[in-house]
Amino acid sequence: MNPHDLPALSGAAPAYEALARASVLYTDLDGTLVAPGGSVLADATGAPSAIVASAIVAVNAAGLEVVPVSGRNRMQLMELARLLGWGGFIAEAGAIIQRGTGADAAITYDRGVWTAEQAGGRPPFATIRSSGAYEALAEAFPGRVEHYASWQMDREATLLLRGCLDLAAAQAVLDSIDPPLDIVDNGMLRNPGTLACGDLPPHAYHVVPRGVCKARAIALDLKARGLGPADAIAIGDSATDIQMAEATGALFLVDNAFASRGVIDELARGGRPNIVRLSGARGEGWAELASAWVQAVHA
Ligand SMILES: [Mg+2]
Incomplete structure (x- = not known):
């Protein structure tokens, strides 16, 4: 699919339905939630801004769950989840799924196709x-x-x-x-x-x-929550994030995703009708999705 043919968030009825139904957002971090350098207290250019922080507060206040999905390790994600008020995460590119951030956290290692x-x-x-x-x-x-x-x-x-x-x-x-x-x-x-x-x-x-990936980790996490793909949405910026479309009701791509050759090639392969393009880059796109999600859930 040509990126220009992707539906935009505004006016995309299937996207709205996915948002209204979803109670969990699986979010990529680098290139998606955080500014260059890794801050959430900045806009897409890295200038100090509360736009992303405000969006996080709005989602948390609405009682919606956010699960970071990242290549970062468990210690890094534990601190990030606690700072942002989130209850778990998927670390190391899908190989670790953790529910909870305290002493009682449940940690699952996905070993893919490996035998015992x-x-x-x-x-x-x-x-x-x-x-x-x-x-x-x-x-x-x-x-x-x-x-x-x-x-x-x-x-x-x-x-x-x-x-x-x-x-x-x-x-x-x-x-x-x-x-x-x-x-x-x-x-x-x-x-x-x-x-x-x-x-x-x-x-x-x-x-x-072999077999470990973000989509498989999301499927395992949703199953543990007693939920299915339609109960979740995802947001990302890279070619590997596009696989999250298969595990959720809709995948939203921030605008900077389209500067990636890998994303363009992956979209060209087609077959994923539930991908929506955001107009904002990085955290500004994240805030755009957060606002639409909170509104859709409360409508
Ligand atoms: Mg990324």
């Missing part, structure tokens, strides 16, 4: 780290992949890399590794680190147990 034997009774990160996956990628793509050092801390489930890779070729490298692994593109980065990427933009990648 492959899982080995230890956190997936340790298994992936010792599988040789990183070493195989580094050998296949010299100078074009590295540990995403500053964020590769306290990880429990996925290997976080920075690189400029042909994703299909990288997956082919991982296909020779046991246990089965997928590489997931978690979007463009501003800083290439020490990589020799030339004109190629650097991306963040997660190496995950």
Whole structure:
């Protein structure tokens, strides 16, 4: 589908129906909720603003649930959820689902297609780290992949890399590794680190147990809540966020999503009629959705 053919939020009847029914919003963070640098107290350009904070307060006051879905680790998301008044999150690109943020929190690791034997009774990160996956990628793509050092801390489930890779070729490298692994593109980065990427933009990648993804985590989380896809909506900005359309009643894309080649390519594949385009970028698009959601639920 051409991005210009996507329905806009205003006047899209199916979008309104999805909003009116939904009680949970699954939200991407980077490029979606937060400004460049990671603040919610800023507009889409990064200038100080309460627009996103006000939208969060309005959604919380309406009794609606927001679940951050991110590549970030559990500790990072726990603090963020507590700061913003939210009751759980999906961390490490779908590999960790946590309900609650206190001592009684319920933590679920999704190991995808791995058997109990492959899982080995230890956190997936340790298994992936010792599988040789990183070493195989580094050998296949010299100078074009590295540990995403500053964020590769306290990880429990996925290997976080920075690189400029042909994703299909990288997956082919991982296909020779046991246990089965997928590489997931978690979007463009501003800083290439020490990589020799030339004109190629650097991306963040997660190496995950095969099958682990945001959509599967959302389905697991909804099931645990006794809810189904029509009870939820999602918002994001990257190609991997588009899969959230399959797990929810509607997926809303912030305006900056359309600067991504990956998003355009993913939309061109078609088959997802429940994607809606927001006019605002980043947190301003988030605030636009929040306002429409609160109104639709209360109408
Ligand atoms: Mg994002």
